[in-house]
Amino acid sequence: MPIVNPFPGGTILGYPRIGRRRELKRALEARWAGRTTDADLEATCRALRLATVRHLAGLGLDPADGSIPSSFSPYDHVLDAAVTLGVVPAADYHVAARGDGTRPPLELTKWFDTNYHYLVPQIGPHTPLAFADDAPVRWFAEAAHPDDGGLPVVTRPVVVGPVTFLLLAKAAADAPAAFHPLDRLDDAVAAYAGLLAALGATGAPWVQLDEPALVADTVTGHLPAGALADAVARAYGALTAVPGRPAILVTAPYGDLRGTTGDHLAPLAATDVEAIALDLVRGTAPAGPVPGLAGKTLVAGLVDGHNVWRTDLARRLTQATALGAATGAGAVAVATSTSLLHVPHDADDETWDATHGRDPRLRDWVAFADQKVTEVTTLARGLAHGPDAVADQVAAATAALADRARAAGVVVPAVRARVAALRPADQTRAPYPERAAAQARRLRLPLLPTTTIGSFPQTREIRAARAAWTRGDIDDAAYQSAMREEIARVVTLQEDLGLDVLVHGEPERNDMVQYFAEQLDGFAVTAHGWVQSYGSRCVRPPLLWGDVTRPAPLTVAWTSYAQSLTSKPVKGMLTGPVTILAWSFVRDDQPLTDTAAQVALALRDEVTDLQAAGTAVVQVDEPALRELLPLRREHQHAYLDWAVRAFRLATAGADTATQIHTHLCYSEFGDVIDAIDRLDADVTSVEAARSRMEIVPQLDRAGYGRGIGPGVYDIHSPRVPSAGELTELLTLAATSIDPALVWVNPDCGLKTRGYAETTQSLRHLVAAARAVRSTL
């Protein structure tokens, strides 16, 4: 029986789940702390679900036809799918998320090229995989037939699709080497079939299955050619044959279904699914007719779900209007390019005024989730009734964009001129051997020098002082002196421990990107712009809206103060240009490479100022270097080129005798190992303890011949490693490469740790360095 429900004219692919006032975060934390019961948590979740779908109806999405997604999750949508499919028992939900005394939590990994992180299910040949939990069905029913007298809403349940679910899973530890979770496709499809039948039986007109893995070589790159097309054909061939099912929308957010490694639109269009959503912000629309699309709705992702800028409605309406004829689609609908999970709820939650550091002009230039819903409904109306029906809204968007393009601060001619005048020499330092010799003469460090990654524990006192200062309870002078006292304590502690290269400890930093965004022109920070990073954790990415300048030095006073207290070198500490971009909402009106160069130049001036103030070592952190790696292989090379160039621009103003360090938070370098070498840092510190120093010989083989600080202990856990254990790891490192290149440091910054374990661990670290030195 063909499915006849027409797809709604306008929709969003998902909405933030954390709550406008982070209600979900509070409810989860209260439950984990034992202050509330499971029933209390479920009551909050239910209230959030109903409030959200009704709010979306209030914003103009049709409550009767499946326009409104049911995209809630109590923690993570991949974990939810694992529970629905019986891979994780429903009773173990919070254990899978957070672990308990005996079981570790599931691994947490970045969701495509976003700052959202999902839990990685583990699947082996015998892992249970069958329709086991009907939460999507219950959530549909609770909204469609509410028992609270409120507005009934016919939602569109959203579930991770079968192919993506299996591709994001990892093989269980006891699975045979040749096993891949995708080997379980038929079992997974049978489980989804059960879910679809149940959804159909409760009256759901549509279901949305998200298949972002189909756009990402980073996820599928290792599969044999054709495996993915085959999986799509098998999965959706079987699911469309389920009797009584809802109509199926398959989405492919975050990129392009067609790339050099394969065309995944063709096999999808060849199946009988009723609608396909394309990301037309990151990806492109097919230029010609696509076989199979004639009987389907093409859901055009024209409103950016991944960034906060107002949509060019005129341009997008023209594009939407042309799509049907160009692609041969049976119908065209308008949507966001991705779920709105990645943007804050509502621009009207902010106070947009200069005293809050948020230029009032920005209010008209941005669109957060709620504004994007209105953009979608406007485009949908324009598509259905012609441009005249939405002429006022389109004109307002055009005017706002024109205003933005002309506004002072968006284009700063001096910045443009400086970027345009850059020459290759600006990113090139003296040859490494020359630098190494000059730095050795200046720093006089022992073999296997010891250091830390920058931050020391952020104590309750530090947080209290910052909160009091933000509220205006203490003045600038009082805050400064509190931070200075903390710096003095941290310097004394490091001297007592016998570390060789000290840090000031970063007490003044709320966050390693926001701290810089607050001080650089061209950025705004929000007060309520929370975005879920994982589970109950949220971040507030700054808005990078204009040309970037540095009105005054950013870190020099703190670093110089620390240096004034000791004769040991104090390492300056900056966040790198790529990481600043990766953790901000970046302007979309110029190429990222230009924006990166501007940020890099601001940092370059900071490096030079630090150097002029006597700083001999400067670390430029790039923990997010790999995070912006494009999902499609063909774009990765160009990205790494500009990322490397930005880092080198930021650091190449350093003199030969100034030592540049960088820190990367991970050890699986894979495709980027060559780029790390090209950063040309004098010393690179990386995570290495969990992989037992594997990275050291890898870097060596890749030709990296400069200083390397493989983290000898994992700071993500409060466990204090013994000196013996550290000695063993360090010996491993110092015997696999030239020991003259090895530095001794923890895996990452210490800000989330307490002082008790930090002091002891660092004492063992220094002891281990001394022990290994004596054997060399």
Ligand code: GLN
């Ligand atoms: N310097 C930062 C710190 O020590 C680095 C943090 C990071 O790598 N994420 O906290």
Ligand code: ZN
């Ligand atoms: Zn780190």
